[in-house]
Amino acid sequence: MKTTAASAPFTEPARELPVLDEADVLVLGAGPGGVAAAVAAARNGARVILVERFGTFGGTWTSGHLGAIMPFPYVRGLFAEISDRLRTEAAWLSSKDEYGSGATYDIETAKIILDRLVVEAGVRPYFFAQVTGVFREGNRVRGVAIESKEGRHALAGRFVIDATGDGDVSVLAGVPSSQGRDSDHGCQPMTMIFTMDGADDARASAYKKEDPSFARAWRAAKARGEITVPREDVLPFNMPRPGQWSFNVTRIINRDPTKLLDVTEAMLEGRRQVAEVVAFLRKHVPGYENAYLSGMAPHIGVRESRRIKCDYTITADDVIKVPEFDDCIARGNWFIDIHNPSGEGTERIHPPAGRWYEIPYRSIRAQGVDNLLVASRCIDSTHEAHAAIRITPQVVAIGQGAGTAAALCVREDLASTRALDPAGLRRTLREQGAFV
Numbered sequence: 001m002k003t004t005a006a007s008a009p010f011t012e013p014a015r016e017l018p019v020l021d022e023a024d025v026l027v028l029g030a031g032p033g034g035v036a037a038a039v040a041a042a043r044n045g046a047r048v049i050l051v052e053r054f055g056t057f058g059g060t061w062t063s064g065h066l067g068a069i070m071p072f073p074y075v076r077g078l079f080a081e082i083s084d085r086l087r088t089e090a091a092w093l094s095s096k097d098e099y100g101s102g103a104t105y106d107i108e109t110a111k112i113i114l115d116r117l118v119v120e121a122g123v124r125p126y127f128f129a130q131v132t133g134v135f136r137e138g139n140r141v142r143g144v145a146i147e148s149k150e151g152r153h154a155l156a157g158r159f160v161i162d163a164t165g166d167g168d169v170s171v172l173a174g175v176p177s178s179q180g181r182d183s184d185h186g187c188q189p190m191t192m193i194f195t196m197d198g199a200d201d202a203r204a205s206a207y208k209k210e211d212p213s214f215a216r217a218w219r220a221a222k223a224r225g226e227i228t229v230p231r232e233d234v235l236p237f238n239m240p241r242p243g244q245w246s247f248n249v250t251r252i253i254n255r256d257p258t259k260l261l262d263v264t265e266a267m268l269e270g271r272r273q274v275a276e277v278v279a280f281l282r283k284h285v286p287g288y289e290n291a292y293l294s295g296m297a298p299h300i301g302v303r304e305s306r307r308i309k310c311d312y313t314i315t316a317d318d319v320i321k322v323p324e325f326d327d328c329i330a331r332g333n334w335f336i337d338i339h340n341p342s343g344e345g346t347e348r349i350h351p352p353a354g355r356w357y358e359i360p361y362r363s364i365r366a367q368g369v370d371n372l373l374v375a376s377r378c379i380d381s382t383h384e385a386h387a388a389i390r391i392t393p394q395v396v397a398i399g400q401g402a403g404t405a406a407a408l409c410v411r412e413d414l415a416s417t418r419a420l421d422p423a424g425l426r427r428t429l430r431e432q433g434a435f436v
Helices: 032-043 077-088 107-120 168-172 201-210 215-223 260-284 316-320 383-389 392-411 422-431
Strands: 019-028 048-051 103-105 124-126 130-137 140-148 151-162 177-179 194-197 236-238 245-247 292-296 306-308 328-332 336-339 346-349 357-360 372-374
Touching: 019 032, 019 124, 019 140, 019 392, 032 048, 032 077, 032 107, 032 151, 032 392, 048 151, 077 103, 077 107, 077 392, 103 107, 130 168, 140 168, 151 168, 151 392, 168 306, 168 372, 194 260, 201 236, 215 260, 260 292, 316 336, 316 346, 316 357, 316 383, 328 392, 328 422, 336 383, 357 392, 372 392, 383 392, 392 422
Parallel strands: 019 048, 019 151, 048 124, 151 372
Antiparallel strands: 130 140, 140 151, 177 306, 194 245, 194 292, 236 245, 328 357, 336 346
């Protein structure tokens, strides 16, 4: 292909970057895992920096407009504290009183609660900063480059936690990764979650009890050509605010969450699908006749992208056969829940009833790097196992484990995360409320 003057590559001049700040533990990404990692590290005595590309903590909880929490009976610790704070603010709604039941939460209140959690812990946050480079020397990451309105700066840390969701920091550091299913690397679909207000809660709840996923009306609308969303059902959630419902139903397939154009097209397609679903609900589902679209996620919801290679790969057998790990840092019981990457259909495989699976510390230690941990959905796992461990309460537990581990490495003056005694890590996590 002939290169024109306009398309010829540019040469960026070499320059020294000023160090904007430094800390014992540098946490990149402030989603559920990043917030938990930062707070846990700070509470265990480390000086912590937390970097976030948006203007709020919470990631998929807030910028992703998630709204719903799947059941979490085996997650305690920091997540229990967050859910308690939401309950105190009347921002948590669950149909059952028992601990660990699924629930919905008020998104705007969650932003304030997470602000308080981070600030109270003494964490130094930086919003609107994007990690664009990593400074690696041998087997250590010395720091990262960030871009913001102030320009390009460096941040330095003794230990680094990649909580970016997509594993951006690890990939920039040269850590191997995998993506999607083995056959074609297709990732689970992205989703534009949205809320509607003005619903008649009594009638909407009655209809949901009769047809939980609105399947009959949905199939009929598809047959008439009113719905083109490549999904087989609707996931409606009534929210803590009266008259407000959240919907996880759009399905954006055959897009790569790590590609700029694909994510751009996913945002556009997501909003197109939202308009289609809103019209369906108003026209065909009792209780929504006068409801209106009140919110859409400012960022597309990503179920799956990269999975970072660490010292152990969690497999489907680890989820289904529930072996015990002597370095367990988190537990969960959400099932393998694979939304078809290329169309309709959802595959579900459950662990044994009443049992939990375990997340080993080895699965978050980035391969080949002594001071880099992973604390988000992108820990080392297969495509199938990832579909179970990715839900947010379990990611919080993973984050708490990562942050605690990093702080203990600092306290014990260790050169590598691999030198940390897993028994001591687990003892500390238990003392701080985690179920390990």
